[in-house]
Amino acid sequence: MSKNTVARWSGSFPKVGIRPTIDGRLGGVRESLEKQTMNQAASVAKLIAKELRYPDGSPVECVIAESTIGGVVESAACEDFFNRENVGVSLTITPCWCYGSETMDMNPTRPKAVWGFNGTERPGAVYLAATLAGHCQKGIPAFGIYGRDVQEATDTRIPADVKEKLLRFTRAALAVSTMRGKSYLSMGGCSMGIAGSIVDQPFFEKYLGMRVETIDMTEVLRRIDKGIYDPAEYKKARAWVKENCPEGKDWNAPKMRRSRKDLDAEWATSIKMALITRDLMVGNPKLAEMGYGEEAQGHNAIASGFQGQRQWTDYKPNGDFMEAMLNTSFDWNGTRAPYMVATENDALNGASMLFNYLLTNTAQIFADVRTYWSPSAVKKATRHTLTGKASSGILHLVNSGPAALDATGEQSRKGKPVMKPFWEITAAEVKKCLKATTWHPSITEYFPGGGWSTRFTNGTKGNMPVTMCRINLFDGLGPALQIAEGYSVALPKKVHDTLDERTNPTWPTTWFAPRLTGKGPFRDAYSVMNAWGANHGAISYGHIGADLITLAAMLRIPVYMHNVDEAKIFRPASWNGFGTADLEGADYRACENFGPLYG
Secondary structure (H helix, E strand, C coil), X not given: CCCCCCCCCCCCCCEEEEEEECCCCCCCHHHHHHHHHHHHHHHHHHHHHHHCECCCXXXXXXXXXXXXXXXXXXXXXXXXXXXXXXXXXXXXXXXXXXXXXXXXXCCCCCCEEEXXXXXXXXXXXXXXXXXXXXXXXXXXXXXXXXXXCCECCCCCCCCHHHHHHHHHHHHHHHHHHHHCCCEEEEECCCCCCCHHHCCCHHHHHHHHCCEEEXXXXXXXXXXXXXXXXXXXXXXXXHHHHHHHCCECCCCCCHHHCCCHHHHHHXXXXXXXXXXXXXXXXXXXXXXXXXXXXXHHHCCCXXXXXXXXXXXXXXXXXXXXXXXXXXXXXXXXXXXXXXXXXXXXXXXXHHHHHHHHHHXXXXXXEEEXXXXXXCHHHHXXXXXXXXXXXXXXXXXXXXXXXXXXXHHHCCEEECCEEECCCHHHCCHHHHHHHHHCEXXXXXXXXXXXXXXXXEEECCCCCCCCEEEEEEEEEECCCEEEEEEEEEEEECCCHHHHHHHHCCCCCCCCEEEEEECCCCCHHHCCHHHHHHHCCCXXXXXXXXXXXXXXXXXXXXXXXXXXXXXXXHHHCCCCHHHHHHCCCCHHHHHHHHHHHHCCCCC
């Protein structure tokens, strides 16, 4: 990893606070439990630091309360300590009975869970049930963690089922607390009537704890015209592009092709747009050295969107290069954390990408959910028979520009294609991703202002587990999330080219086969496409649907479509009070009852 000149993250990452609660009765009881309770807290801290990473690759930091918590005074002292330590996630642990309402975490917006040790010597499970009842009664949702098997009091191991819930909760809770106080940067406004780019500020404020910063796209033009970007970095980036971004076929009709001079100018503008958009999001101290102190600050944006079409793209090069490279886990400075940049300023898809990213630390694919190809339609067009995971048909995920180059599938782990966190990506894998990507003059009819578009040579590599999600807004209801786990599909090159060239061939393609359940919207691949709530989807490496469900519950966003195994669904204990037979309906009722996290 090369050292970037631009600081990627402002402020410090939220810490995980561990609350070791204990039976407060002094005179023998409490004293006998101090060591066991603190050992349990230490084992949780060790697990989290080993398994989870912040977006910059550093281990997640845990802090343990300065003493065990046996009553309300120690609860208050713990809360004061957590506030000083920037704790964004609360984990209460205990091996014994404690005084529930006196020791519980009462912070209303900090995600919280309670692990009651399943042992017979002391009733940790009884405390778990009692304090969760208190959380339900007081309207402060908390997640309950209870191991399936009884353990000996001296057993310091964390069982596999407990470990899974601890990590699922913590991943989601860190995502919640990392978003809090950050910004979505809206560059421009509504693109071509796409509702997702009508940026709903109350959604970001009430549900995500974020603010929306807005600029006009003329700010990008101002910075280009006045040279408000690092000229040394531009020179470095231009040389890198010439060496690493091979130009492919010009798919324009001869009369619509642009001159070499124009194409070179479009490269220059496209690279400057990438530098400027990054600086707009997170700032750049180099600009202060150049006399632009205000511009150097950026907008503290953890995600952004660029309207582009049509006011910008009818006049200037499109945002494809900018979006593709910023969403990727590397550039001319080496490997680095990807930036979440939504094409067409689809803020709802940008937020969906952000959810995926914060749960995985990996780059994201932004794509149109463009076409359902049935087996018979594929057979008719190509004489190819879809088999295996694709036997019910495939979805063509393709859009102009913003699919990260990581999505070529040219990174690997144990011989299988993956998308990795940036700190695991090797220099050889960077080269493979670049080699598998070609850059094409944009289609002039679409983009009169020109620009460059990416194409994956053979599409995304097949058999990668991926999850597609999307937040949609409904009048009278608010936001709701849909999730589809599945796999990328590799097609024979001739088949891929035949299908891909039916639409704009200059855009990167991922063929997606949803994992089917035989029920509802997942009875077949067609039903998934037919039930998808908008024209865009955010696609992440890995089957992360269970983590998304947990995250959505923390934010009070109901999930109305998913194919996650019911046994993996982990929501706050209070959700049980809204129904246990119909979990989807219960989720809606609970979210409506508690309201948005910051509402």
